[in-house]
Amino acid sequence: PAVIxxxxxxxxxxxxxxxxxxxxxxxxxxxxxxxxFVEIIExxxxxxxxxxxxxxxxxxxxxxxxDTIKVFLQLxxxxxxxxxxxxxxxxxxxxxxxxxxxxxxxxxxxxNSPTK
Numbered sequence: 165p166a167v168i169x170x171x172x173x174x175x176x177x178x179x180x181x182x183x184x185x186x187x188x189x190x191x192x193x194x195x196x197x198x199x200x201f202v203e204i205i206e207x208x209x210x211x212x213x214x215x216x217x218x219x220x221x222x223x224x225x226x227x228x229x230x231d232t233i234k235v236f237l238q239l240x241x242x243x244x245x246x247x248x249x250x251x252x253x254x255x256x257x258x259x260x261x262x263x264x265x266x267x268x269x270x271x272x273x274x275x276n277s278p279t280k
Contacts, residue, residue, distance in 0.1 A: 165212055167264035168205070174257035175201045181254060185245055197236050204229045208265070217276055223269045230262045 178201060185194045204226045211222035237258070241251035 165208070165264075165268065167261060167268060168208055168212065170257070170261045170264055171201075171205050171208060174254065174261055175205065177254055177257055181246065181250055185240070189240070189243070189245060193236055193240060197233055197240075200229045200233045200236070204233075204261075216272060220269065220272045220276060223265060223272060227262065227265045227269055230258060230265060234258055234262075 178197065182190065182194050182198065207222045207226040207229070211219040211226070214222070234255070237251065237254060240246055241248075
């Protein structure tokens, strides 16, 4: 799915910013964001190989984790670790991922609905 490409792009951008986070935040907040990215990629790739009726729980988890990353990134920005430009660049990538996952989720929910 295209969302995997978008996720990889967002993760690569995150890594390029991660190295500039001060150590006091890098190994707490930063590591949590990195872990969430890996988990989202894992859930999305895993779902892509499952039959349609089994994908939805994994997509739901991925959506929830994207929302969690957004909160953490907002904290990084509010703590003045990043400037507006950096925050907006990564936020745009994540919003795109969120829209793609949301679309996938809605499509699966509709397909798996008992009232199709």
